[in-house]
Amino acid sequence: MLSESVEDYLTTILRLETAGEAATTSTLADHLAVARPSVTGMLKRLDTDGWVVHERYRGARLTAEGRLRAREVLRRHRLVETFLVDVLGMPPDRVHREAHRLEHALSDEVSDRLDAWLGRPAHDPHGQRIPGPALRRRSR
Known part of the structure; x- marks a missing residue:
């Protein structure tokens, strides 16, 4: 990680x-x-x-690997924002900071399960596209 x-x-x-x-x-x-x-x-x-x-x-x-990792972090962030709004009922304008804290704590497995549990949303509460799961070639 x-x-x-x-x-x-x-x-x-x-x-x-x-x-x-x-x-x-x-x-x-x-x-x-x-x-x-x-x-x-x-x-x-x-x-x-x-x-x-x-x-x-x-x-x-x-690099290609840097882009994959960045997209995965962005994916976790946007999934957490979606969870905070859709499940916990937080206002969209208040979720960014919380999502930023949590994006670093989620493993790839948890983010995949969260994605499935949320019904694989295409967009976050701000209308931004949620990237699909990256090909995980390297774990550092």
Whole structure:
């Protein structure tokens, strides 16, 4: 299982890539509210571990495995948001923070079971598509 910090970096890079934005050190520092030197160090680590390709001054992009892991974390987040709204009755505007906490605690097995229990929803309460289960090739 990856650390919360690594998962946050991967999902932030995925969101930036999806929006057509570059995942530069400055952009990541702003989105994650961390210092630029911390981002630089983490990007080097993520590159070494094979989750991203980091090019100095150009930013980072996810590798195929990094994209799979980021999509899985995003899937867990959106499934938890759906659970909190549909089952626990929380207002949609109050579930993001709780889902962020819980997304890091769920195993792949629990997220798969939650997905099935919820009836395999296609979208979260905010209308965002919930990714399907990723092919799990690597467990770190």
